[in-house]
Amino acid sequence: MxxxxxxxxxxxxxxxxxxxxxxxxxxxxxxxxxxxxxxxxxxxxxxxxxxxxxxxxxxxxxxxxxxxxxxxxxxxxxxxxxxxxxxxxxxxxxxxxxxxxxxxxxxxxxxxxxxxxxxxxxxxxxxxxxxxxxxxxxxxxxxxxxxxxxxxxxxxxxxxxxxxNPDFTEQASISIFTKPGCQYCAKAKELLNEQGLAYEEIVLGTDASTVSVRAITGKTSAPQVFIGGQYIGGSEELEAYFATAEA
The missing domain is CATH 3.40.30.10 (Glutaredoxin)
Incomplete structure (x- = not known):
């Protein structure tokens, strides 16, 4: 038809x-x-x-x-x-x-x-x-x-x-592993929000286990951030990443 x-x-x-x-x-x-x-x-x-x-x-x-x-x-x-x-x-x-x-x-x-x-x-x-x-x-x-x-x-x-909007530029995909009540996770999300970046949050214990994050990063701490397929690290590494990008 x-x-x-x-x-x-x-x-x-x-x-x-x-x-x-x-x-x-x-x-x-x-x-x-x-x-x-x-x-x-x-x-x-x-x-x-x-x-x-x-x-x-x-x-x-x-x-x-x-x-x-x-x-x-x-x-x-x-x-x-x-x-x-x-x-x-x-x-x-x-x-x-x-x-x-x-x-x-x-x-x-x-x-x-x-x-x-x-x-x-x-x-x-x-x-x-x-x-x-x-x-x-x-x-x-x-x-x-x-x-x-x-x-x-x-x-x-x-x-x-x-x-x-023909000028639309695709943002790199961002994922962040977090833990409930984690102040460093909150800081990392705040950094992403300040940059106006959308991200997927993967909450350990709910969406994934510590086994998953250890298998991917070799670490069990949170947060762990990935941007466009690149492993960034925790909140301090994320802050440094943005500082370098703006320099």
């Missing part, structure tokens, strides 16, 4: 039953889009491989940059129920992305993106796409090419952010 590019058109007017804490609520497209600049990306399903390994995490990682470039909210839409979407967001630690459960397929059908995934036992799902929506009107849309399988070539976060 041929997917219609909806640029210049309004998004479908519909509502979504959502679970907020222990209560039900209703979220409408007016609440999501009116008066806002919103980036939307839609995918076949929560907990599926590409969606979990790349699509959602990268939008979450670049959320601060999107905000800097004038985006008010990042929204992920999938034909799943609210319980599944909420649990997926929690499992992915995607606190910078709003997840929308289009369980009744109303939004996806209205966008002309509904496809049959019956061969996989999925039923009807969304084709993968992304779009920039301004005050409810689609300003730009990236639709994955119509190929067999699950193509992932144009709806990614990097394509969208480079459309919004």
């Amino acid at each position: 041929a997917f219609e590019n909806k640029e210049g058109q309004r998004v479908p007017n519909c509502s979504f039953p959502v679970r907020v804490g222990d209560s039900w609520a209703t979220l409408t497209t007016d609440e999501i889009f009116n008066g806002k600049t919103v980036v939307v990306f839609s995918l076949p399903g929560a907990f599926t491989p590409t969606c979990s390994s790349t699509h959602l995490p990268r939008y979450n990682e670049l959320a601060a940059k999107f905000k800097e470039y004038g985006v008010d909210e990042i929204v992920c839409v999938s034909v799943n129920d609210t319980f599944v979407m909420n649990e997926w967001k929690k499992q992915q630690e995607a606190e910078n992305v709003s997840v929308i459960p289009d369980g009744n397929c109303e939004f996806t059908r209205g966008m002309g993106m509904l496809v049959a995934k019956t061969a996989l036992g999925f039923g009807d799902r969304s084709w993968r796409y992304s779009m920039l929506v301004k005050d409810g009107v689609v300003a730009k849309m990236f639709i994955e090419p119509e190929k067999d399988g699950d193509p992932f070539e144009v709806s990614d976060a990097d394509t969208m952010i480079r459309y919004i």
Whole structure:
């Protein structure tokens, strides 16, 4: 089937039953889009491989940059129920992305993106796409090419952010191993925040064990910082790294 590019058109007017804490609520497209600049990306399903390994995490990682470039909210839409979407967001630690459960397929059908995934036992799902929506009107849309399988070539976060700002420069990926209550860990995170750098925090005892950090660094102390594949060290080494970069 041929997917219609909806640029210049309004998004479908519909509502979504959502679970907020222990209560039900209703979220409408007016609440999501009116008066806002919103980036939307839609995918076949929560907990599926590409969606979990790349699509959602990268939008979450670049959320601060999107905000800097004038985006008010990042929204992920999938034909799943609210319980599944909420649990997926929690499992992915995607606190910078709003997840929308289009369980009744109303939004996806209205966008002309509904496809049959019956061969996989999925039923009807969304084709993968992304779009920039301004005050409810689609300003730009990236639709994955119509190929067999699950193509992932144009709806990614990097394509969208480079459309919004062609001068976007990718930050080196940063990971920091920390321990709860560690003052040196707090100092290292403060140094990263002062530089305006996004980072992934790996908490020892929760996200990883001391065995992991010892296997990687040869040490069991925290923090341990990595920038762009380079091992930096603890808070003092991180401070020296920034001082050298600014010299």
